[in-house]
Amino acid sequence: MTLRLYNTLTRCKELFEPLEPGQVQMYCCGVTVYDYCHLGHARSYLVWDMVRRYLQWRGYRVHYVQNFTDIDDKILRRAQAESSSMQTVSERYIAAYHEDMARLNILPADAYPQATGVMPEIIALIQSLIDQGYAYAVDGDVYYAVDRFPSYGKLSGRQLEQMEAGASGRVDEAEPKKRHPLDFALWKTAKPEEIGVYEPWDSPWGKGRPGWHIECSAMVQQAFGNSIDIHAGGMDLVFPHHENEIAQSEAATQKHLARYWLHNGFVNIQGEKMSKSLNNFKTIRDFLQDYPPMVLRLFVLQAHYRKPIDLTTEAITSAQNSWKTLDDALVAGLQLNQSYGWKTDDLDNRALLDTQAIERFEAAMDDNFNSPIALAVLFELAKELILGSNIMVHEHITDESRVLNSQRLEPKWRTFINLLQVLGLGTPSTASRKNEDLSADSPGLVKDRISDLEIAALCQQRQAARQRKNWAESDRIRDHLKAQGIALIDTKDGETRWHCL
Numbered sequence: 001m002t003l004r005l006y007n008t009l010t011r012c013k014e015l016f017e018p019l020e021p022g023q024v025q026m027y028c029c030g031v032t033v034y035d036y037c038h039l040g041h042a043r044s045y046l047v048w049d050m051v052r053r054y055l056q057w058r059g060y061r062v063h064y065v066q067n068f069t070d071i072d073d074k075i076l077r078r079a080q081a082e083s084s085s086m087q088t089v090s091e092r093y094i095a096a097y098h099e100d101m102a103r104l105n106i107l108p109a110d111a112y113p114q115a116t117g118v119m120p121e122i123i124a125l126i127q128s129l130i131d132q133g134y135a136y137a138v139d140g141d142v143y144y145a146v147d148r149f150p151s152y153g154k155l156s157g158r159q160l161e162q163m164e165a166g167a168s169g170r171v172d173e174a175e176p177k178k179r180h181p182l183d184f185a186l187w188k189t190a191k192p193e194e195i196g197v198y199e200p201w202d203s204p205w206g207k208g209r210p211g212w213h214i215e216c217s218a219m220v221q222q223a224f225g226n227s228i229d230i231h232a233g234g235m236d237l238v239f240p241h242h243e244n245e246i247a248q249s250e251a252a253t254q255k256h257l258a259r260y261w262l263h264n265g266f267v268n269i270q271g272e273k274m275s276k277s278l279n280n281f282k283t284i285r286d287f288l289q290d291y292p293p294m295v296l297r298l299f300v301l302q303a304h305y306r307k308p309i310d311l312t313t314e315a316i317t318s319a320q321n322s323w324k325t326l327d328d329a330l331v332a333g334l335q336l337n338q339s340y341g342w343k344t345d346d347l348d349n350r351a352l353l354d355t356q357a358i359e360r361f362e363a364a365m366d367d368n369f370n371s372p373i374a375l376a377v378l379f380e381l382a383k384e385l386i387l388g389s390n391i392m393v394h395e396h397i398t399d400e401s402r403v404l405n406s407q408r409l410e411p412k413w414r415t416f417i418n419l420l421q422v423l424g425l426g427t428p429s430t431a432s433r434k435n436e437d438l439s440a441d442s443p444g445l446v447k448d449r450i451s452d453l454e455i456a457a458l459c460q461q462r463q464a465a466r467q468r469k470n471w472a473e474s475d476r477i478r479d480h481l482k483a484q485g486i487a488l489i490d491t492k493d494g495e496t497r498w499h500c501l
């Protein structure tokens with residue numbers, strides 16, 4: 001195992017060694033649920049999905065936790081604007097988040113803690129920071145005292161003295177009770193105008209709500225304990241959010257919060273971060289009105305995850321062309337499979353893959369998840385499959401060439417299918433789709449057991465059996481799929497559709 005990843009904390013690529021061999025504990029900062037997700041959010045969660053899938057491919061069991069920030073000023077303002085409650089707003093956008101991410105074939109997290117669900121843990125953590133002298137309470141508010149934590153600034157590389165000099169003489173009018181300009185809120189007392197928008201929580205400092213940073217410290221501790229392997233988020237979270245998380249958690253436990261800190265680059269529009277506040281965003285839903293989900297995934301994977309990407313027409317066109325190539329190769333693979341009768345019941349058997357392609361793919365991904373280089377391996381395989389299927393249909397091909405073509409292409413096809421899945425390039429099974437449409441969405445996993453491609457191959461075998469009037473074989477395949485949770489529907493015009501049971 002030679003996976004190396006860039007650690008924002010140490011500012012270099014390091015060999016990945018988890019705390020517990022074979023197991024990865026990963027926490028990713030989730031969205032503040034006050035609106036629909038935009039393409040910047042999509043990038044962040046697509047990147048961490050790629051990292052997670054690759055770690056799994058490398059044999060790790062990954063425990064992945066991602067929060068929802070459901071207490072926040074932005075949610076509060078939205079609730080006030082629409083005369084509803086923070087809960088109503090956050091529930092609506094949590095549901096929308098799940099819908100959007102499912103369409104992008106992002107694996108669901110093992111847990112999605114919410115700030116409102118960890119209030120006792122948050123309060124206990126704040127109390128412990130006060131008890132140990134890292135925090136102070138003033139009139140119902142509690143602040144973290146940054147100058148009490150000697151390594152404050154270690155993640156972002158900022159020196160407290162310099163930050164202090166930059167802020168000197170400035171009085172924070174919004175928070176005049178702070179002792180130091182960089183101190184940050186752990187607990188905020190409820191304001192009269194907020195009454196009704198949320199039900200303030202009781203605490204030893206009075207009724208109120210937690211600050212943003214403390215929730216992640218509390219959630220990591222609750223989900224994993226003191227230390228985790230990977231903590232991930234967008235670049236803008238390095239400071240202050242992750243710096244403050246470190247200050248809180250490490251002061252409270254005297255243990256390192258995370259061994260590796262990973263940060264994704266932005267989706268930019270004309271050089272500026274796509275964001276709600278700049279009003280330069282496109283939502284995932286709007287994008288998916290015009291393009292298939294995998295175009296968005298390829299738009300993200302075609303750049304290294306740490307680099308900024310500009311959302312331009314050229315970049316989207318390039319992603320569209322890339323998806324067309326991969327899609328054509330899936331169709332070619334299906335045709336080859338059907339013609340040569342390749343086995344489809346052990347597609348994950350690594351002994352049958354193209355070793356050279358796998359080595360090149362892994363070398364790229366082991367180098368800090370270099371997905372653009374890894375994708376190049378997939379495009380080479382795709383081109384071979386497309387060419388191979390053209391050769392197959394050539395009328396002058398000899399029997400010997402057919403056999404050679406089949407032997408050469410089968411490992412490439414298996415490798416292609418496997419590596420597409422490692423990069424999440426498929427859609428999860430949705431309600432129902434046509435048999436011949438499968439190539440467009442393969443090879444997403446269905447109920448973690450049978451891939452779209454295997455279903456397509458079995459449907460084709462069944463179709464062939466029906467043409468031979470081999471009803472017993474046709475029924476056997478139907479029953480086999482049913483046992484795997486897949487129902488088949490034969491339409492009047494001779495098509496077979498399938499859906500999950």
Ligand SMILES: Nc1ncnc2c1ncn2[C@@H]1O[C@H](COP(=O)(O)OP(=O)(O)OP(=O)(O)O)[C@@H](O)[C@H]1O
Nearest residue numbers: 030031032040041044233234265266267274275276
């Ligand atoms: N334009 C972007 N490009 C890449 N990642 C982004 C972008 N915008 C947000 N993210 C990441 O998405 C995750 C969730 O973001 P969060 O809900 O905090 O939104 P945000 O950064 O406040 O954006 P907005 O103000 O537009 O809602 C964070 O890890 C954040 O860094």
Ligand SMILES: [Zn+2]
Nearest residue numbers: 029030216241
């Ligand atoms: Zn966080």
